[in-house]
Amino acid sequence: MTRVFRSAWWYISLSILAAIILSIMPLPLAIKSFRPDWLALVLLYWTIALPHRVNIGTAWVVGFLLDILLGTVLGVHALALSVVVFVTASNFQKLRNFSVWQQAILIGVFLVLYHIIIFWLNRFLLDVHLSAEQMYPVITSSLFWLWLFPVLRGYRRKFRVR
Amino acid sequence: MNPIFGAGPSLSLRMLFALIFSVIAMVADTRTEGSKQIRSFLITVVSPIQYLASLPESTIDSFATHLASKNSLLEENQKLRKLQLLQNQKLQQYEMLKTENDKLRSLLKTNLRSDSRKQVAEIISVASHPFAHNVVIDKGLTDDVFIGQPVLDDLGVVGQITSVGNTTSRVILITDQTHAIPIRVLRNDIRGILTGSGNLTKMELSNLSHNTDVKVGDKLITSGLGGVFPDGYPVAEITQISPDVTKPFMQVVARPIAQVDRLKHVLLLWQDTNDRESNQ
Numbered sequence: 546m547t548r549v550f551r552s553a554w555w556y557i558s559l560s561i562l563a564a565i566i567l568s569i570m571p572l573p574l575a576i577k578s579f580r581p582d583w584l585a586l587v588l589l590y591w592t593i594a595l596p597h598r599v600n601i602g603t604a605w606v607v608g609f610l611l612d613i614l615l616g617t618v619l620g621v622h623a624l625a626l627s628v629v630v631f632v633t634a635s636n637f638q639k640l641r642n643f644s645v646w647q648q649a650i651l652i653g654v655f656l657v658l659y660h661i662i663i664f665w666l667n668r669f670l671l672d673v674h675l676s677a678e679q680m681y682p683v684i685t686s687s688l689f690w691l692w693l694f695p696v697l698r699g700y701r702r703k704f705r706v707r
Numbered sequence: 708m709n710p711i712f713g714a715g716p717s718l719s720l721r722m723l724f725a726l727i728f729s730v731i732a733m734v735a736d737t738r739t740e741g742s743k744q745i746r747s748f749l750i751t752v753v754s755p756i757q758y759l760a761s762l763p764e765s766t767i768d769s770f771a772t773h774l775a776s777k778n779s780l781l782e783e784n785q786k787l788r789k790l791q792l793l794q795n796q797k798l799q800q801y802e803m804l805k806t807e808n809d810k811l812r813s814l815l816k817t818n819l820r821s822d823s824r825k826q827v828a829e830i831i832s833v834a835s836h837p838f839a840h841n842v843v844i845d846k847g848l849t850d851d852v853f854i855g856q857p858v859l860d861d862l863g864v865v866g867q868i869t870s871v872g873n874t875t876s877r878v879i880l881i882t883d884q885t886h887a888i889p890i891r892v893l894r895n896d897i898r899g900i901l902t903g904s905g906n907l908t909k910m911e912l913s914n915l916s917h918n919t920d921v922k923v924g925d926k927l928i929t930s931g932l933g934g935v936f937p938d939g940y941p942v943a944e945i946t947q948i949s950p951d952v953t954k955p956f957m958q959v960v961a962r963p964i965a966q967v968d969r970l971k972h973v974l975l976l977w978q979d980t981n982d983r984e985s986n987q
Contacts, residue, residue, distance in 0.1 A: 601718070602725075624730075
Protein backbone atom coordinates (compact mmCIF):
# COMPACT_ATOMS: atom_id res chain seq x y z
CA MET A 546 0.00 0.00 0.00
CA THR A 547 2.78 2.46 0.90
CA ARG A 548 4.54 1.66 -2.36
CA VAL A 549 1.42 2.43 -4.37
CA PHE A 550 1.02 5.68 -2.46
CA ARG A 551 4.60 6.69 -3.10
CA SER A 552 4.50 5.81 -6.78
CA ALA A 553 1.29 7.82 -7.32
CA TRP A 554 3.02 10.89 -5.96
CA TRP A 555 6.08 10.15 -8.04
CA TYR A 556 4.10 10.12 -11.30
CA ILE A 557 2.09 13.22 -10.39
CA SER A 558 5.25 15.15 -9.46
CA LEU A 559 6.92 14.09 -12.68
CA SER A 560 4.08 15.53 -14.78
CA ILE A 561 4.11 18.73 -12.70
CA LEU A 562 7.88 19.07 -13.14
CA ALA A 563 7.46 18.68 -16.91
CA ALA A 564 4.79 21.40 -16.84
CA ILE A 565 7.08 23.71 -14.85
CA ILE A 566 9.91 23.23 -17.34
CA LEU A 567 7.54 23.91 -20.25
CA SER A 568 6.36 27.11 -18.58
CA ILE A 569 9.84 28.57 -18.03
CA MET A 570 11.53 27.29 -21.20
CA PRO A 571 12.80 30.07 -23.48
CA LEU A 572 10.57 30.60 -26.54
CA PRO A 573 10.89 32.82 -29.63
CA LEU A 574 9.35 36.26 -29.17
CA ALA A 575 6.69 35.71 -31.85
CA ILE A 576 4.97 32.85 -30.01
CA LYS A 577 6.00 33.71 -26.48
CA SER A 578 2.81 35.51 -25.49
CA PHE A 579 0.78 32.48 -26.67
CA ARG A 580 2.51 30.05 -24.31
CA PRO A 581 -0.23 27.89 -22.71
CA ASP A 582 -0.51 27.84 -18.91
CA TRP A 583 0.95 24.35 -18.70
CA LEU A 584 1.10 24.25 -14.95
CA ALA A 585 -2.52 25.31 -14.51
CA LEU A 586 -3.67 22.74 -17.10
CA VAL A 587 -1.79 19.85 -15.49
CA LEU A 588 -2.95 20.82 -11.99
CA LEU A 589 -6.56 21.09 -13.19
CA TYR A 590 -6.35 17.67 -14.80
CA TRP A 591 -5.13 16.03 -11.61
CA THR A 592 -7.73 17.92 -9.58
CA ILE A 593 -10.52 16.60 -11.78
CA ALA A 594 -9.09 13.06 -11.92
CA LEU A 595 -7.72 12.61 -8.38
CA PRO A 596 -9.10 15.37 -6.13
CA HIS A 597 -8.08 13.42 -3.00
CA ARG A 598 -4.42 13.69 -4.05
CA VAL A 599 -4.07 17.02 -5.81
CA ASN A 600 -5.96 20.00 -4.57
CA ILE A 601 -5.41 23.36 -2.94
CA GLY A 602 -2.29 22.44 -0.91
CA THR A 603 -0.45 21.12 -3.96
CA ALA A 604 -1.62 24.07 -6.05
CA TRP A 605 -0.29 26.54 -3.50
CA VAL A 606 3.14 24.90 -3.19
CA VAL A 607 3.54 24.55 -6.96
CA GLY A 608 2.32 28.11 -7.54
CA PHE A 609 4.86 29.38 -5.02
CA LEU A 610 7.59 27.51 -6.91
CA LEU A 611 6.41 29.17 -10.15
CA ASP A 612 6.61 32.57 -8.45
CA ILE A 613 10.25 31.92 -7.54
CA LEU A 614 11.07 30.72 -11.06
CA LEU A 615 9.30 33.58 -12.85
CA GLY A 616 10.52 36.27 -10.47
CA THR A 617 7.00 37.54 -9.80
CA VAL A 618 5.95 38.70 -6.34
CA LEU A 619 5.95 35.63 -4.08
CA GLY A 620 2.44 34.31 -3.47
CA VAL A 621 0.75 35.75 -6.57
CA HIS A 622 0.70 32.61 -8.70
CA ALA A 623 0.25 30.53 -5.54
CA LEU A 624 -3.00 32.32 -4.71
CA ALA A 625 -4.28 32.38 -8.31
CA LEU A 626 -3.67 28.65 -8.77
CA SER A 627 -5.23 27.86 -5.39
CA VAL A 628 -8.41 29.76 -6.29
CA VAL A 629 -8.73 28.05 -9.68
CA VAL A 630 -8.11 24.63 -8.16
CA PHE A 631 -10.63 25.44 -5.40
CA VAL A 632 -13.32 26.16 -8.00
CA THR A 633 -12.41 23.01 -9.93
CA ALA A 634 -12.26 20.77 -6.87
CA SER A 635 -15.69 21.95 -5.74
CA ASN A 636 -17.14 20.93 -9.11
CA PHE A 637 -14.97 17.97 -10.08
CA GLN A 638 -17.87 15.53 -10.39
CA LYS A 639 -19.74 17.78 -12.82
CA LEU A 640 -16.56 18.43 -14.81
CA ARG A 641 -15.83 14.70 -15.14
CA ASN A 642 -19.16 14.13 -16.89
CA PHE A 643 -18.65 16.83 -19.50
CA SER A 644 -17.21 16.10 -22.92
CA VAL A 645 -13.65 17.24 -23.63
CA TRP A 646 -14.97 20.16 -25.69
CA GLN A 647 -17.22 21.38 -22.90
CA GLN A 648 -14.34 20.95 -20.47
CA ALA A 649 -12.07 23.01 -22.71
CA ILE A 650 -14.56 25.90 -22.67
CA LEU A 651 -14.92 25.75 -18.89
CA ILE A 652 -11.14 25.50 -18.43
CA GLY A 653 -10.92 28.65 -20.57
CA VAL A 654 -13.33 30.41 -18.19
CA PHE A 655 -11.29 29.25 -15.17
CA LEU A 656 -8.08 30.49 -16.78
CA VAL A 657 -9.62 33.92 -17.45
CA LEU A 658 -10.26 34.02 -13.71
CA TYR A 659 -6.65 32.89 -13.11
CA HIS A 660 -5.20 35.68 -15.26
CA ILE A 661 -7.55 38.29 -13.82
CA ILE A 662 -6.50 37.37 -10.28
CA ILE A 663 -2.82 37.63 -11.26
CA PHE A 664 -3.51 41.01 -12.87
CA TRP A 665 -5.45 42.35 -9.89
CA LEU A 666 -2.75 41.32 -7.43
CA ASN A 667 0.01 42.82 -9.60
CA ARG A 668 -2.07 45.95 -10.15
CA PHE A 669 -2.44 46.32 -6.39
CA LEU A 670 1.17 45.46 -5.54
CA LEU A 671 3.16 46.91 -8.47
CA ASP A 672 0.75 49.23 -10.33
CA VAL A 673 0.97 47.51 -13.72
CA HIS A 674 -1.27 48.09 -16.78
CA LEU A 675 -3.62 45.66 -18.49
CA SER A 676 -2.99 44.67 -22.09
CA ALA A 677 -4.84 42.26 -24.34
CA GLU A 678 -1.65 40.20 -24.62
CA GLN A 679 -2.17 38.88 -21.09
CA MET A 680 -5.27 36.96 -22.18
CA TYR A 681 -3.75 35.19 -25.24
CA PRO A 682 -2.68 32.13 -23.19
CA VAL A 683 -6.33 31.45 -22.36
CA ILE A 684 -7.07 30.65 -26.01
CA THR A 685 -4.05 28.40 -26.53
CA SER A 686 -4.56 26.70 -23.17
CA SER A 687 -8.17 25.82 -24.04
CA LEU A 688 -7.05 24.38 -27.36
CA PHE A 689 -4.21 22.45 -25.74
CA TRP A 690 -6.63 20.97 -23.20
CA LEU A 691 -8.23 18.97 -26.06
CA TRP A 692 -4.84 17.31 -26.57
CA LEU A 693 -3.54 17.29 -23.01
CA PHE A 694 -6.62 15.67 -21.45
CA PRO A 695 -6.39 12.37 -23.41
CA VAL A 696 -2.60 12.36 -23.02
CA LEU A 697 -2.70 12.74 -19.25
CA ARG A 698 -5.58 10.24 -19.00
CA GLY A 699 -3.47 7.72 -20.92
CA TYR A 700 -0.53 8.51 -18.63
CA ARG A 701 -2.67 8.01 -15.52
CA ARG A 702 -4.11 4.72 -16.77
CA LYS A 703 -0.82 3.34 -18.00
CA PHE A 704 0.96 3.86 -14.68
CA ARG A 705 -2.21 3.21 -12.65
CA VAL A 706 -1.97 6.46 -10.75
CA ARG A 707 -4.79 6.45 -8.20
CA MET B 708 -12.84 3.68 -4.01
CA ASN B 709 -10.93 6.22 -1.98
CA PRO B 710 -12.98 8.39 0.29
CA ILE B 711 -12.82 11.82 -1.26
CA PHE B 712 -11.73 14.47 1.23
CA GLY B 713 -12.36 11.81 3.89
CA ALA B 714 -9.33 12.91 5.83
CA GLY B 715 -8.01 16.36 6.40
CA PRO B 716 -9.69 19.75 6.53
CA SER B 717 -12.56 20.80 4.27
CA LEU B 718 -12.03 22.49 0.95
CA SER B 719 -13.06 25.95 2.18
CA LEU B 720 -10.73 25.69 5.15
CA ARG B 721 -7.83 24.77 2.85
CA MET B 722 -8.68 27.73 0.64
CA LEU B 723 -8.63 30.00 3.70
CA PHE B 724 -5.16 28.72 4.62
CA ALA B 725 -3.92 29.24 1.05
CA LEU B 726 -5.27 32.80 1.14
CA ILE B 727 -3.59 33.57 4.47
CA PHE B 728 -0.24 32.11 3.38
CA SER B 729 -0.37 33.99 0.05
CA VAL B 730 -1.09 37.31 1.73
CA ILE B 731 1.77 36.73 4.19
CA ALA B 732 4.13 35.87 1.29
CA MET B 733 3.08 38.90 -0.78
CA VAL B 734 3.36 41.37 2.08
CA ALA B 735 6.69 39.92 3.18
CA ASP B 736 8.02 40.05 -0.38
CA THR B 737 7.01 43.61 -1.22
CA ARG B 738 7.11 45.42 2.12
CA THR B 739 10.08 43.98 4.03
CA GLU B 740 13.83 44.10 3.54
CA GLY B 741 14.46 40.52 4.70
CA SER B 742 12.87 39.19 1.51
CA LYS B 743 16.17 39.74 -0.31
CA GLN B 744 17.90 37.04 1.71
CA ILE B 745 14.90 34.73 1.38
CA ARG B 746 14.85 35.24 -2.38
CA SER B 747 18.58 34.64 -2.58
CA PHE B 748 18.08 31.33 -0.78
CA LEU B 749 15.06 30.33 -2.89
CA ILE B 750 16.75 31.18 -6.18
CA THR B 751 19.65 28.91 -5.18
CA VAL B 752 17.26 26.07 -4.35
CA VAL B 753 15.44 26.22 -7.68
CA SER B 754 18.52 26.74 -9.86
CA PRO B 755 18.66 23.01 -10.89
CA ILE B 756 15.18 23.35 -12.43
CA GLN B 757 16.37 26.42 -14.31
CA TYR B 758 19.41 24.61 -15.68
CA LEU B 759 17.15 21.69 -16.62
CA ALA B 760 14.75 23.99 -18.47
CA SER B 761 17.57 25.57 -20.47
CA LEU B 762 18.89 22.13 -21.45
CA PRO B 763 16.73 21.52 -24.59
CA GLU B 764 17.66 24.87 -26.09
CA SER B 765 21.38 24.52 -25.38
CA THR B 766 21.41 20.97 -26.84
CA ILE B 767 19.71 22.19 -30.00
CA ASP B 768 22.22 25.03 -30.16
CA SER B 769 25.21 22.73 -29.84
CA PHE B 770 23.74 20.42 -32.49
CA ALA B 771 23.29 23.42 -34.78
CA THR B 772 26.95 24.40 -34.37
CA HIS B 773 28.02 20.84 -35.17
CA LEU B 774 25.86 20.79 -38.28
CA ALA B 775 26.94 24.22 -39.54
CA SER B 776 28.50 23.83 -42.96
CA LYS B 777 32.10 24.66 -43.70
CA ASN B 778 31.10 27.36 -46.18
CA SER B 779 28.88 29.24 -43.77
CA LEU B 780 31.62 29.06 -41.14
CA LEU B 781 34.16 30.45 -43.57
CA GLU B 782 31.77 33.20 -44.54
CA GLU B 783 31.13 34.07 -40.91
CA ASN B 784 34.85 34.02 -40.22
CA GLN B 785 35.48 36.46 -43.03
CA LYS B 786 32.70 38.74 -41.85
CA LEU B 787 34.09 38.73 -38.31
CA ARG B 788 37.60 39.49 -39.58
CA LYS B 789 36.32 42.52 -41.43
CA LEU B 790 34.41 43.63 -38.37
CA GLN B 791 37.48 43.23 -36.20
CA LEU B 792 39.55 45.28 -38.60
CA LEU B 793 37.03 48.10 -38.49
CA GLN B 794 36.76 47.93 -34.73
CA ASN B 795 40.53 47.84 -34.25
CA GLN B 796 40.82 50.95 -36.32
CA LYS B 797 38.19 52.62 -34.15
CA LEU B 798 40.01 51.43 -31.04
CA GLN B 799 43.21 53.18 -32.14
CA GLN B 800 41.31 56.43 -32.23
CA TYR B 801 39.66 55.58 -28.93
CA GLU B 802 43.05 55.19 -27.21
CA MET B 803 44.12 58.59 -28.50
CA LEU B 804 40.81 60.20 -27.52
CA LYS B 805 40.91 58.62 -24.08
CA THR B 806 44.36 60.00 -23.26
CA GLU B 807 43.29 63.37 -24.58
CA ASN B 808 40.09 63.26 -22.53
CA ASP B 809 42.04 62.25 -19.41
CA LYS B 810 44.43 65.16 -19.93
CA LEU B 811 41.57 67.62 -20.37
CA ARG B 812 39.79 66.22 -17.34
CA SER B 813 42.91 66.57 -15.21
CA LEU B 814 43.26 70.16 -16.44
CA LEU B 815 39.65 70.76 -15.37
CA LYS B 816 40.44 68.95 -12.08
CA THR B 817 37.53 66.50 -12.43
CA ASN B 818 37.63 62.75 -11.78
CA LEU B 819 39.23 60.54 -14.38
CA ARG B 820 37.00 57.89 -15.87
CA SER B 821 38.46 54.51 -15.14
CA ASP B 822 37.86 51.25 -16.91
CA SER B 823 35.63 48.87 -15.04
CA ARG B 824 35.87 45.12 -14.58
CA LYS B 825 33.55 43.15 -16.84
CA GLN B 826 32.44 39.56 -17.03
CA VAL B 827 30.37 37.69 -19.58
CA ALA B 828 27.36 35.76 -18.29
CA GLU B 829 25.06 33.39 -20.10
CA ILE B 830 21.27 33.60 -19.97
CA ILE B 831 19.77 30.37 -18.70
CA SER B 832 16.13 31.29 -18.31
CA VAL B 833 13.77 33.96 -19.58
CA ALA B 834 10.60 34.83 -17.71
CA SER B 835 8.10 35.90 -20.33
CA HIS B 836 5.40 37.05 -17.98
CA PRO B 837 4.01 40.46 -19.03
CA PHE B 838 4.32 41.64 -15.43
CA ALA B 839 7.85 40.40 -14.89
CA HIS B 840 10.41 41.04 -17.59
CA ASN B 841 13.46 39.31 -16.22
CA VAL B 842 16.11 36.79 -17.13
CA VAL B 843 18.23 34.45 -15.06
CA ILE B 844 21.98 34.35 -15.66
CA ASP B 845 24.54 31.69 -14.74
CA LYS B 846 26.63 33.88 -12.40
CA GLY B 847 25.96 34.37 -8.71
CA LEU B 848 27.49 35.07 -5.32
CA THR B 849 30.52 32.93 -6.20
CA ASP B 850 31.35 35.40 -8.99
CA ASP B 851 30.89 38.51 -6.79
CA VAL B 852 27.59 39.47 -8.41
CA PHE B 853 25.71 41.98 -6.25
CA ILE B 854 22.19 43.42 -6.10
CA GLY B 855 21.90 46.57 -8.21
CA GLN B 856 24.75 45.62 -10.52
CA PRO B 857 24.37 47.03 -14.06
CA VAL B 858 23.97 44.51 -16.88
CA LEU B 859 24.72 45.33 -20.54
CA ASP B 860 24.89 43.59 -23.87
CA ASP B 861 27.15 44.52 -26.80
CA LEU B 862 24.81 47.35 -27.85
CA GLY B 863 23.48 48.93 -24.69
CA VAL B 864 22.00 48.67 -21.22
CA VAL B 865 19.94 45.54 -20.52
CA GLY B 866 18.96 45.94 -16.88
CA GLN B 867 20.16 45.39 -13.35
CA ILE B 868 20.53 42.54 -10.88
CA THR B 869 17.58 42.17 -8.48
CA SER B 870 18.40 38.99 -6.60
CA VAL B 871 21.49 36.83 -6.29
CA GLY B 872 21.74 33.11 -5.59
CA ASN B 873 24.90 31.05 -5.24
CA THR B 874 25.36 30.20 -8.91
CA THR B 875 22.49 32.07 -10.56
CA SER B 876 21.04 35.55 -10.32
CA ARG B 877 18.05 37.41 -11.68
CA VAL B 878 18.24 40.45 -13.94
CA ILE B 879 15.29 42.82 -14.24
CA LEU B 880 15.12 44.19 -17.80
CA ILE B 881 14.79 47.91 -18.52
CA THR B 882 11.45 47.15 -20.25
CA ASP B 883 9.84 45.82 -17.05
CA GLN B 884 6.88 47.92 -15.93
CA THR B 885 8.42 48.48 -12.51
CA HIS B 886 11.84 49.57 -13.81
CA ALA B 887 12.97 53.13 -14.46
CA ILE B 888 16.38 54.38 -15.55
CA PRO B 889 17.78 57.92 -15.38
CA ILE B 890 18.90 59.02 -18.85
CA ARG B 891 20.00 62.06 -20.80
CA VAL B 892 19.58 62.88 -24.48
CA LEU B 893 22.94 62.47 -26.22
CA ARG B 894 22.36 65.50 -28.47
CA ASN B 895 21.62 68.14 -25.86
CA ASP B 896 21.98 66.56 -22.38
CA ILE B 897 18.32 66.95 -21.43
CA ARG B 898 17.75 64.72 -18.42
CA GLY B 899 14.80 62.40 -17.95
CA ILE B 900 13.53 59.13 -16.54
CA LEU B 901 12.86 56.26 -18.92
CA THR B 902 10.34 53.71 -17.64
CA GLY B 903 9.56 50.25 -18.98
CA SER B 904 6.14 49.56 -20.45
CA GLY B 905 5.84 45.78 -20.18
CA ASN B 906 6.44 45.57 -23.93
CA LEU B 907 9.92 44.42 -25.01
CA THR B 908 10.20 46.99 -27.78
CA LYS B 909 8.71 50.03 -26.05
CA MET B 910 9.78 52.34 -23.27
CA GLU B 911 8.27 55.62 -22.13
CA LEU B 912 10.00 58.90 -21.35
CA SER B 913 7.83 60.37 -18.65
CA ASN B 914 7.21 63.88 -17.32
CA LEU B 915 8.68 65.94 -20.17
CA SER B 916 6.95 69.27 -20.75
CA HIS B 917 5.64 70.04 -24.24
CA ASN B 918 8.35 72.47 -25.21
CA THR B 919 11.24 70.09 -24.48
CA ASP B 920 13.66 69.76 -27.37
CA VAL B 921 13.53 66.05 -28.27
CA LYS B 922 13.24 64.56 -31.74
CA VAL B 923 12.48 61.16 -33.21
CA GLY B 924 15.83 59.39 -33.61
CA ASP B 925 17.46 60.98 -30.57
CA LYS B 926 19.75 58.62 -28.68
CA LEU B 927 19.20 58.30 -24.95
CA ILE B 928 22.21 57.38 -22.81
CA THR B 929 22.59 56.74 -19.09
CA SER B 930 23.09 59.92 -17.12
CA GLY B 931 25.00 58.33 -14.25
CA LEU B 932 22.54 59.84 -11.79
CA GLY B 933 20.95 57.43 -9.34
CA GLY B 934 24.20 55.61 -8.73
CA VAL B 935 23.28 52.29 -10.36
CA PHE B 936 24.26 52.70 -14.00
CA PRO B 937 27.57 54.35 -14.92
CA ASP B 938 27.47 57.42 -17.14
CA GLY B 939 27.36 57.27 -20.92
CA TYR B 940 26.01 53.86 -21.95
CA PRO B 941 23.39 53.80 -24.73
CA VAL B 942 19.88 52.87 -23.52
CA ALA B 943 17.25 53.64 -26.14
CA GLU B 944 16.33 55.60 -29.23
CA ILE B 945 13.22 57.77 -29.53
CA THR B 946 10.82 56.26 -32.05
CA GLN B 947 7.64 58.24 -31.58
CA ILE B 948 6.54 61.58 -30.17
CA SER B 949 2.85 62.41 -30.04
CA PRO B 950 2.24 66.13 -29.54
CA ASP B 951 -1.09 65.83 -27.74
CA VAL B 952 -1.36 69.16 -25.91
CA THR B 953 -4.44 68.03 -23.99
CA LYS B 954 -2.19 65.73 -21.96
CA PRO B 955 -0.11 67.34 -19.18
CA PHE B 956 3.17 65.93 -20.52
CA MET B 957 4.65 65.00 -23.88
CA GLN B 958 4.11 61.35 -24.88
CA VAL B 959 7.54 60.05 -25.89
CA VAL B 960 8.09 56.41 -26.84
CA ALA B 961 11.58 54.95 -27.19
CA ARG B 962 12.93 51.61 -28.31
CA PRO B 963 15.69 49.91 -26.31
CA ILE B 964 19.02 49.73 -28.15
CA ALA B 965 20.08 46.51 -26.45
CA GLN B 966 18.39 43.50 -28.02
CA VAL B 967 16.41 42.64 -24.90
CA ASP B 968 14.17 40.29 -26.88
CA ARG B 969 16.96 38.03 -28.10
CA LEU B 970 19.55 37.98 -25.36
CA LYS B 971 22.03 35.15 -25.25
CA HIS B 972 25.03 36.56 -23.44
CA VAL B 973 25.26 39.67 -21.27
CA LEU B 974 28.06 41.68 -19.66
CA LEU B 975 28.23 42.27 -15.94
CA LEU B 976 29.91 45.50 -14.88
CA TRP B 977 31.89 46.21 -11.74
CA GLN B 978 32.66 49.85 -11.16
CA ASP B 979 36.17 50.48 -9.89
CA THR B 980 36.30 50.82 -6.13
CA ASN B 981 38.34 54.03 -6.17
CA ASP B 982 36.01 55.35 -8.85
CA ARG B 983 33.03 54.68 -6.62
CA GLU B 984 34.76 56.33 -3.66
CA SER B 985 35.61 59.42 -5.64
CA ASN B 986 31.99 59.68 -6.78
CA GLN B 987 30.74 59.83 -3.21
